[in-house]
Structure formats: C-alpha cells, structure tokens
Amino acid sequence: VASTIYDIAEEAGVSTATVSRVLNDNPGVTEKTRQQVVEAAEALDYQPHASAQSLARQRTNTIAVVVPVLANYFYLGLMRGIQQALAETDFDLMVYAPSHPSEVDTQVERAAQRGRSDGLLLLSTPLNDDLARRLQHADPPVVLVDTQHEAFESIAVDNESGGYDATRHLVEQGRQRIGHITADPEPPPGTARREGYQRALRESGRTVDASLIAACEQQTFVFSEEGGYCAMQRLLDRDTRPDAVFAASDMQALGALRALDEAGLEVPGDMALVGFDDIELSDRTGLTTLRQPVYDMGRMAIERLTRRIEQPGQPISSTILSPELIVRRTCGAAGG
Amino acid sequence: VASTIYDIAEEAGVSTATVSRVLNDNPGVTEKTRQQVVEAAEALDYQPHASAQSLARQRTNTIAVVVPVLANYFYLGLMRGIQQALAETDFDLMVYAPSHPSEVDTQVERAAQRGRSDGLLLLSTPLNDDLARRLQHADPPVVLVDTQHEAFESIAVDNESGGYDATRHLVEQGRQRIGHITADPEPPPGTARREGYQRALRESGRTVDASLIAACEQQTFVFSEEGGYCAMQRLLDRDTRPDAVFAASDMQALGALRALDEAGLEVPGDMALVGFDDIELSDRTGLTTLRQPVYDMGRMAIERLTRRIEQPGQPISSTILSPELIVRRTCGAAGG
DNA sequence: GTGAAAGCGCTAACAT
DNA sequence: ATGTTAGCGCTTTCAC
Numbered sequence: 284v285a286s287t288i289y290d291i292a293e294e295a296g297v298s299t300a301t302v303s304r305v306l307n308d309n310p311g312v313t314e315k316t317r318q319q320v321v322e323a324a325e326a327l328d329y330q331p332h333a334s335a336q337s338l339a340r341q342r343t344n345t346i347a348v349v350v351p352v353l354a355n356y357f358y359l360g361l362m363r364g365i366q367q368a369l370a371e372t373d374f375d376l377m378v379y380a381p382s383h384p385s386e387v388d389t390q391v392e393r394a395a396q397r398g399r400s401d402g403l404l405l406l407s408t409p410l411n412d413d414l415a416r417r418l419q420h421a422d423p424p425v426v427l428v429d430t431q432h433e434a435f436e437s438i439a440v441d442n443e444s445g446g447y448d449a450t451r452h453l454v455e456q457g458r459q460r461i462g463h464i465t466a467d468p469e470p471p472p473g474t475a476r477r478e479g480y481q482r483a484l485r486e487s488g489r490t491v492d493a494s495l496i497a498a499c500e501q502q503t504f505v506f507s508e509e510g511g512y513c514a515m516q517r518l519l520d521r522d523t524r525p526d527a528v529f530a531a532s533d534m535q536a537l538g539a540l541r542a543l544d545e546a547g548l549e550v551p552g553d554m555a556l557v558g559f560d561d562i563e564l565s566d567r568t569g570l571t572t573l574r575q576p577v578y579d580m581g582r583m584a585i586e587r588l589t590r591r592i593e594q595p596g597q598p599i600s601s602t603i604l605s606p607e608l609i610v611r612r613t614c615g616a617a618g619g
Numbered sequence: 620v621a622s623t624i625y626d627i628a629e630e631a632g633v634s635t636a637t638v639s640r641v642l643n644d645n646p647g648v649t650e651k652t653r654q655q656v657v658e659a660a661e662a663l664d665y666q667p668h669a670s671a672q673s674l675a676r677q678r679t680n681t682i683a684v685v686v687p688v689l690a691n692y693f694y695l696g697l698m699r700g701i702q703q704a705l706a707e708t709d710f711d712l713m714v715y716a717p718s719h720p721s722e723v724d725t726q727v728e729r730a731a732q733r734g735r736s737d738g739l740l741l742l743s744t745p746l747n748d749d750l751a752r753r754l755q756h757a758d759p760p761v762v763l764v765d766t767q768h769e770a771f772e773s774i775a776v777d778n779e780s781g782g783y784d785a786t787r788h789l790v791e792q793g794r795q796r797i798g799h800i801t802a803d804p805e806p807p808p809g810t811a812r813r814e815g816y817q818r819a820l821r822e823s824g825r826t827v828d829a830s831l832i833a834a835c836e837q838q839t840f841v842f843s844e845e846g847g848y849c850a851m852q853r854l855l856d857r858d859t860r861p862d863a864v865f866a867a868s869d870m871q872a873l874g875a876l877r878a879l880d881e882a883g884l885e886v887p888g889d890m891a892l893v894g895f896d897d898i899e900l901s902d903r904t905g906l907t908t909l910r911q912p913v914y915d916m917g918r919m920a921i922e923r924l925t926r927r928i929e930q931p932g933q934p935i936s937s938t939i940l941s942p943e944l945i946v947r948r949t950c951g952a953a954g955g
Numbered sequence: 956g957t958g959a960a961a962g963c964g965c966t967a968a969c970a971t
Numbered sequence: 972a973t974g975t976t977a978g979c980g981c982t983t984t985c986a987c
Contacts, residue, residue, distance in 0.1 A: 330733050337965095339964075397668045399711075648956070
C-alpha cells in the first residue's frame with residue numbers, strides 16, 4: 284500500500300528525478316511542477332523510505348551511542364545533553380547498551396557497522412587496541428566521552444585533579460585517616476582518581492596506606508552502589524578504621540553511606556565522605572562530591588561529532604574539563 | 620576502502636549470490652565453496668552494509684521507542700526492561716525523545732517512517748485520532764506502554780485501582796482530610812488515578828472536596844518534581860490544609876516532600892504522603908507508593924512487539940497489571 | 956550447487 | 972527545466 288516516488292511521478296506526470304528534486308528542495312524546478320509533485324505526494328500520503336535514502340545517499344542521518352548501562356544516573360545526565368543537542372540537528376539516535384561487560388566489543392562493532400550510523404559516541408567504553416584499530420580504519424567518526432585514546436576525539440573530566448581536590452578537602456577538614464573506595468577491576472577514570480587521592484596524601488605529608496583502600500568486584504558494572512557498600516564494609520572490618528573516605532563515584536559513596544548507616548556510624552561525625560560525579564541523587568542525599576558537567580559533556584560530544592561528520596579529517600582534539608567540588612553535608616564542612 | 624560482496628565474490632571466485640548464501644547461512648552451498656567465501660570475507664574484513672541489507676530484505680532489525688523524556692526514573696525503569704529483552708533478540712534500538720511535548724507527533728511520525736524500524740514502542744505517548752489512524756494504516760506494528768488505545772496492543776497498570784488503593788490506605792491510617800496532587804494538563808493515567816482517589820473517598824463516606832486537589836502547570840513535562848512542589852505549596856496556602864496527600868506520581872510526591880520540608884512540616888506527623896510509580900528514589904526516601912512493575916512492563920512490551928513483527932495480524936490484546944502498594948515511612952503506617 | 960539478473964526505493968550525474 | 976539512467980549494496984528468483 285505504501286507509495287514510492289514512482290507512484291508520485293506517475294500521478295504528477297513527471298519523472299522520478301523531478302520528484303526527488305522537489306522532495307529534497309533541490310533547485311531547478313518550476314513552481315508549477317513543484318506544486319503538482321507536492322500535491323501528488325500528499326494525495327498518496329507519501330513517506331520516503333529511510334533505508335533506501337540511506338543507501339542512495341550513503342548517509343543515515345543517525346548517530347549511534349554505546350553506553351555501558353542505560354539505567355544509571357551518570358549516563359542519564361549525559362544522555363540528556365546528547366538528546367538535547369541532537370534535537371537541534373536532524374540526526375536520529377541509536378542506543379547500544381551492552382547487557383554485560385563482555386558484550387561491549389560486540390555492541391561497539393554493531394554500532395559501527397557500515398551503513399548504520401554516521402557517527403559513533405562511546406561513553407566510558409574501554410577500547411582495546413584491536414577495536415581501536417578497526418574503528419580508526421572504519422569510516423564513521425568517533426567521539427569518546429569519559430575515556431581517552433590518542434586516536435580519537437574525546438571529552439572527559441580531569442579525574443586526577445578531581446581525586447586530588449576531594450582528598451585535599453578532606454585533609455583540610457582535619458581528617459586524619461583518609462581512605463579510598465575504588466572498583467575492581469578499576470576503570471581508567473578510577474585509576475586517575477586514585478592517583479589524585481594518593482598525590483594529595485603525599486603532598487600533605489602523609490603516607491599512602493594500602494589498608495585504607497578497598498575495592499570490591501563489581502558484579503553488575505563498574506562503580507555500582509553494591510560495590511561501594513561492600514567496600515565500605517571491608518574498610519570497617521579492618522583494624523584501624525578511616526575517619527574519612529573518598530569514593531571513586533557517587534553511586535559507590537551512596538552504597539558506602541548505606542553500610543555506614545547499617546553499622547550505626549554517623550556521617551560526617553564518625554566518618555566524612557566525598558564522592559565523584561554529582562549525580563542527581565547526591566543533592567538529595569547531601570553528598571559532598573566532585574561535579575562532572577555531564578549535560579555539557581553530552582552536548583559537546585554531539586557538537587564535536589556532528590562537526591566531524593560534516594567536515595571529516597579535522598585534527599583530533601581532546602577536551603579536559605575540570606570537575607567542581609560541591610560541598611554538602613557528608614564532608615563535615617561548616618555551613619551548607 | 621570498505622569491501623562489498625562483489626569484492627568477496629571476486630576474491631573467492633564465485634558469484635555474489637553464493638556469497639550472500641554463505642553469509643546468511645543459506646543451504647545449498649558446498650562446504651568447499653563456503654570455506655572459500657568465509658576466508659575471502661575475513662581476508663577483506665568484510666562487514667555487511669546495514670542500509671543495503673535493510674532495503675533488500677525490507678526489514679531493518681530495529682525497533683524504535685518514543686519516550687517523552689529519557690532522563691526520568693520511570694522511563695529509565697522501562698528502558699531497562701526494554702534493553703534487557705532486546706538483548707535476547709537481534710534487534711537494535713532507536714530512541715526518539717521529544718525535546719518538548721509539542722514535538723511528540725513529529726517524533727512519532729519520524730520513528731514510524733517507512734524503512735526505519737520494524738516495530739514501534741510508544742511510552743506514555745498520547746495518540747490523537749489522526750496519528751492513530753496513520754499508525755494503524757502504516758506497516759510497523761505498534762505497542763503502547765502506559766497508555767491505551769483500542770486499535771493497538773497495550774500494556775499498562777490499573778491506574779484507577781491504584782489511586783483507589785492509595786487513598787484507601789490513607790483512610791485506613793485515620794487521615795481525615797486527604798488531598799490529591801495531579802498535573803495540568805492531566806494525562807490519561809493521571810485522570811484514572813484521580814478517579815480512583817475520588818471513588819475511595821466516596822466509598823469511605825466522604826465528600827470530594829475540590830479545594831483539596833491541586834495541580835500546577837507542568838513546564839518541563841508531566842508529573843515533574845517541580846509540579847509536585849508547586850502544587851503542595853498551593854495546598855498549604857489554602858484555608859484548611861489536608862493531613863494527607865496522594866500524589867499522582869513519585870516525582871510529584873518528592874517535590875511535595877520538598878515543599879513540606881521547607882514549610883517546616885513533619886512527614887508523616889503533620890502530613891502523610893503516598894506517591895505512584897515506585898521509582899528507585901522512593902525507596903531511598905521512604906516514600907509509600909504504588910509500584911508499577913516497570914521492568915516487567917518493558918520486557919513484556921518487547922516480547923509483544925517482536926511477536927507481532929514475526930506474526931503480523933494477530934488479535935490485539937490489552938494487558939492491565941495491578942500496581943502494588945508499597946508501604947514505607949511517609950504514610951505513617953506502623954512498622955517498617 | 957552455482958550464477959545471471961532483477962529488484963528493494965531512492966539519488967545524482969549526465970543528457971536533452 | 973526535465974528526463975534517462977546508472978548506481979547505492981544486498982537479496983532472491985529463476986535458470987542452468
């Protein structure tokens with residue numbers, strides 16, 4: 284029942300080329316014939332066939348984003364920015380969310396398949412060398428968010444300095460034994476945050492005490508609430524407890540908070556806590572944290588990507604934003 | 620640089636038809652030639668062209684979902700189920716999120732465009748008659764979630780009975796003046812919930828007092844935190860305040876909670892509160908609410924949709940699930 | 956078992 | 972200004 288340009292051409296008494304011209308607002312058509320075509324198209328309730336257009340144009344007008352997990356506040360913030368920025372373009376959005384970490388490569392390959400999208404956005408997606416090589420060789424431009432790779436455009440936050448600031452803040456609050464919660468396996472941003480933590484300790488004339496660092500295997504995915512909960516429990520089980528903890532993410536900090544609560548410990552009295560990300564929940568919880576400007580990062584990512592699609596071959600740039608310390612209740616700072 | 624089946628055909632010394640057969644695991648190919656083709660494909664690092672396949676097969680292996688707003692906990696829950704169910708199929712996912720309510724129709728049309736997807740999932744998306752007619756006539760099967768329409772398969776919760784249960788529970792807690800927060804404009808689920816609220820009042824021998832019902836215009840989208848906040852403020856400004864409120868959604872209830880907090884009122888002491896949805900935040904907040912089984916709804920929606928894609932023309936079914944009352948702190952019930 | 960060739964629905968060069 | 976026609980990359984019918 285669906286009509287094609289051939290039907291329109293026949294109905295309007297012109298060739299399919301002319302129909303195509305009219306439909307695509309190409310110049311060189313009399314107003315009269317344009318009218319005829321437009322009317323015929325409406326009469327037949329014409330809709331172009333997306334796949335056919337993509338094939339002929341060699342362009343899908345679609346961008347694909349792979350996100351480790353959709354149902355997560357951090358990625359949600361990014362998606363908001365992505366979606367808003369996309370609304371100002373005429374690109375559609377495909378979402379690839381691996382149901383398991385082991386699926387990441389498959390999903391990336393799928394998202395990058397020829398003829399599927401004009402550009403690829405990878406959120407926190409680890410790129411092994413093999414994948415990176417394939418992606419470089421493939422046509423669709425790639426933009427990385429929350430990761431880096433010299434071969435691709437990227438947008439991320441300075442995780443090291445964020446970890447440094449978080450820890451530094453705790454030192455300034457007079458905390459003596461500052462612990463850290465990370466993830467196992469530790470993703471690249473986690474490593475940077477931990478290194479910032481360690482640098483802050485050293486610069487404050489303290490020694491880095493391995494017994495103050497805890498990580499739990501992440502069953503679901505990295506930086507989970509569960510992981511923070513379990514890591515905090517381990518910290519509490521040890522001989523000398525910390526009196527402050529910098530968690531590598533807000534979700535982990537929230538989990539840590541739960542463990543603290545169950546253990547009957549006061550925050551920030553018995554233990555100060557600083558997270559990382561500033562997800563929406565953190566505001567409600569009063570969690571001190573380092574804010575990642577996720578909305579802007581999402582927007583920027585789309586801007587960068589569309590620019591690369593429009594003008595390929597531009598030099599690659601890596602954008603590093605500064606996370607902002609947001610002081611709330613859990614760090615024990617005055618005021619707030 | 621990208622290779623096509625012609626390249627493979629040449630490399631393997633066979634025709635493109637044979638290549639296609641091998642690549643699609645079609646029968647009728649010697650093991651020997653199959654080997655040759657496979658090797659050639661690997662040597663050339665072949666990847667099929669998605670648009671070309673879609674066009675030739677008249678099938679995209681993609682399902683499109685339109686969601687009023689991505690960055691929202693309710694839809695996030697649905698998306699989780701959708702994504703998980705999709706992972707078990709070989710469908711990809713396109714997401715259409717109107718950046719403004721006025722964009723809904725445009726986005727639906729876009730999602731439903733020929734050759735874009737094999738099926739359409741509409742989350743809470745209002746269908747005017749015109750749109751509904753077009754969708755019926757178009758090929759891709761449609762499944763509705765959180766809305767209903769006799770012409771389409773749908774999955775929703777019994778909102779009326781949910782509103783009834785919520786209110787009834789408040790009555791049983793001994794609350795005297797039970798108010799209601801709804802949205803303006805009031806979406807269909809909102810209407811049903813309000814009607815359930817009103818029925819419960821009547822059945823409890825009370826009169827429905829319009830001054831106990833408040834709604835605020837929703838600037839962003841329906842059922843927003845802002846809306847609940849503002850509605851609660853109005854309720855508090857009135858002569859006789861309610862001592863309990865049933866909010867049409869958890870987000871609104873959370874906003875109401877904020878207003879209460881700012882007004883220095885105790886929950887549940889001064890005011891009991893019941894929400895609707897049971898989003899993740901509600902557990903952390905201790906909000907009594909009616910749970911929508913979003914994860915299951917998402918899964919079911921995909922199952923229904925893929926079934927319709929595989930076997931078109933099946934009779935339409937409308938599934939109504941029961942929301943479950945989750946008693947927490949804010950309703951003032953004993954225990955937990 | 957394999958190949959030739961005709962689509963799928965559209966775009967765009969090239970003619971006229 | 973309009974039409975003819977050759978693709979885009981793949982699938983699939985129909986011969987052989």
